[in-house]
Amino acid sequence: MIKTSITIKDDKKLWNALVRQVKKTSSPNGNAVEIGLFQEQGRDLVDYAAYNEFGVPEKNIPERRFMRLTFDEWANAMYRKLEDNILPVLLERFPKQKLLNQTGTFMTKAMKRKIRSSRSWAAKNAPSTIANKGKGKPPLIDTRRMVNSITHRITKDSKEQSIRSMGL
DSSP states (O other), X not given: OOOOOOOOOOOHHHHHHHHHHHHXXXXXXXXXXXXXXXXXXXXXXXXXXXHHHHOBGGGTBOOOOXXXXXXXXXXXXXXXXHHHHHHHHHTTSSOHXXXXXXXXXXXXXXXXXXXXXXXXXXOOOOHHHHHHHOTTOOTTOSSSHHHXXXXXXXXXXXXXXXXXXOBO
């Protein structure tokens, strides 16, 4: 006859550390990642992006939802990534700043790809726009200033969502 025994040790150190980290992480003045265009890049640039994102019927500018579409397409994947990494972050095995930076970098690249592919999904340019820009330039792209200016930043702000789409 073989004897077996099982010993269960209740080590509360790890649990208590996790509880402390959750309290620290969810306290006011936490970090957030913002993705998009920001006032310090120039009001004209932010206005141009907003006009295209939401449309301005009075100015004959159609809605071209490059920011919202990007987030709609990638939200589930981003939340899964955040979900997969929340425990390592809480246990301080993976830096929160690094996770936020990776998220920002990924979404910034995705938004730029969305703009560059505008020919396949966005409303076509008006004839007057084609006359000004020249033939062959897709919607949302003229000088490439807007697409090249899309970026992300990590802020101290827990009152807003962890991931925000626009710095307007």
